[in-house]
Amino acid sequence: MEDNGLDGIDIDFEFPTAGAQAKGYVSLLSELRTALNKHAAKKGEKNPYQITAAVPAGSDNYTKLLVSQMDPSLTYWNLMAYDYSGEWSSAADDQANLYGPTTTGFDTNTAIQWYTANGATASKIALGMPIYGRAFQNTDGRGKSYRGVGDGTWDKGVYDYKALPLSGAVVREDSARGSSYTYDSKKREWVSYDSPNIVRQKSKYAMSKGLAGGMFWELAADKAGSQSLVGASAATFGSLDSTPNHLYYPYSKFDNIKKNMGRALVAPGPSAQVSTSTTTAPTTAPSPPTSGGCSGIEAWRSDKTYVGGDVVTYNGHKWTAKWWNQAEAPGASSEVWTDNGAC
Numbered sequence: 001m002e003d004n005g006l007d008g009i010d011i012d013f014e015f016p017t018a019g020a021q022a023k024g025y026v027s028l029l030s031e032l033r034t035a036l037n038k039h040a041a042k043k044g045e046k047n048p049y050q051i052t053a054a055v056p057a058g059s060d061n062y063t064k065l066l067v068s069q070m071d072p073s074l075t076y077w078n079l080m081a082y083d084y085s086g087e088w089s090s091a092a093d094d095q096a097n098l099y100g101p102t103t104t105g106f107d108t109n110t111a112i113q114w115y116t117a118n119g120a121t122a123s124k125i126a127l128g129m130p131i132y133g134r135a136f137q138n139t140d141g142r143g144k145s146y147r148g149v150g151d152g153t154w155d156k157g158v159y160d161y162k163a164l165p166l167s168g169a170v171v172r173e174d175s176a177r178g179s180s181y182t183y184d185s186k187k188r189e190w191v192s193y194d195s196p197n198i199v200r201q202k203s204k205y206a207m208s209k210g211l212a213g214g215m216f217w218e219l220a221a222d223k224a225g226s227q228s229l230v231g232a233s234a235a236t237f238g239s240l241d242s243t244p245n246h247l248y249y250p251y252s253k254f255d256n257i258k259k260n261m262g263r264a265l266v267a268p269g270p271s272a273q274v275s276t277s278t279t280t281a282p283t284t285a286p287s288p289p290t291s292g293g294c295s296g297i298e299a300w301r302s303d304k305t306y307v308g309g310d311v312v313t314y315n316g317h318k319w320t321a322k323w324w325n326q327a328e329a330p331g332a333s334s335e336v337w338t339d340n341g342a343c
Contacts, residue, residue: 005249005257008050015061022066029073050075057081057111068119078215081108082130087149087157092136095192098178126215127206131161131222133193160221196232203236231335240323294318294343302327
């Protein structure tokens with residue numbers, strides 16, 4: 001972690017059994033928390049390193065966890081609220097439904113209720129959402145038998161969200177279950193996945209329960225622009241995580257990490273910040289000063305990363321970023337920029 005300049009460690013233990021393994025998991029997290037706190041203190045840092053755990057949403061596995069003993073050591077519980085169905089299932093059904101009932105017997109709401117009732121701090125739980133779909137072939141639809149799951153994008157029966165809906169398929173959304181799917185009646189192919197509207201519903205649910213936010217698997221499968229699932233969730237929550245990054249890694253074996261990638265630190269330790277005393281020339285020239293409300297504001301650049309609150313000019317208008325983005329041009333179809341009006 002120190003060598004590579006990371007902010008913490010995620011534990012993905014799939015899945016501990018009751019008894020010795022469950023107790024061992026508690027010990028692992030406790031000892032890791034103690035060690036990371038000591039490491040931070042050694043460097044004079046007050047911002048704690050993160051420890052997260054990818055945890056199951058199926059009762060066969062989560063009931064074995066000693067949740068109340070794990071909670072003090074964790075920064076976040078990353079609830080893997082997906083893969084409820086697949087090629088192992090007896091029928092085509094939802095793979096990430098918020099509510100039941102289903103033929104799988106799984107639903108996210110029941111899992112959330114169990115974790116919080118058994119000692120997990122609600123504000124530490126991140127609701128996991130899939131950026132992929134699971135397919136079922138030769139079926140008459142949800143809850144029906146099937147034969148085969150198809151090739152998928154990268155694994156049998158699994159399609160990246162950016163490949164969905166498949167050609168010829170019709171999208172259906174079920175707010176009562178908190179799920180969505182596509183169905184091609186000619187091919188008799190049914191695909192369970194999360195649409196932007198369902199992600200918004202799940203994000204609103206997370207807010208209503210006081211959860212930490214959302215977690216996704218995995219980012220490379222997302223779409224850009226208004227159809228982005230991460231974007232839909234971020235817009236619903238209104239912001240992204242703003243936990244300060246760790247920047248001070250004096251014990252790294254890599255010089256570039258040890259020296260903060262060549263960027264000076266004002267002060268190491270608890271208040272470490274990137275120095276702004278030196279700047280690098282932009283790859284494109286900033287826009288000339290304009291009159292009115294846009295005077296002195298830099299033009300939007302496709303090579304630059306923006307965070308919430310950043311202001312740019314584009315096509316004669318002033319725009320404010322809602323959250324982190326890159327190469328997302330301001331415009332009426334973009335969810336990541338607020339149009340502040342003409343210059």
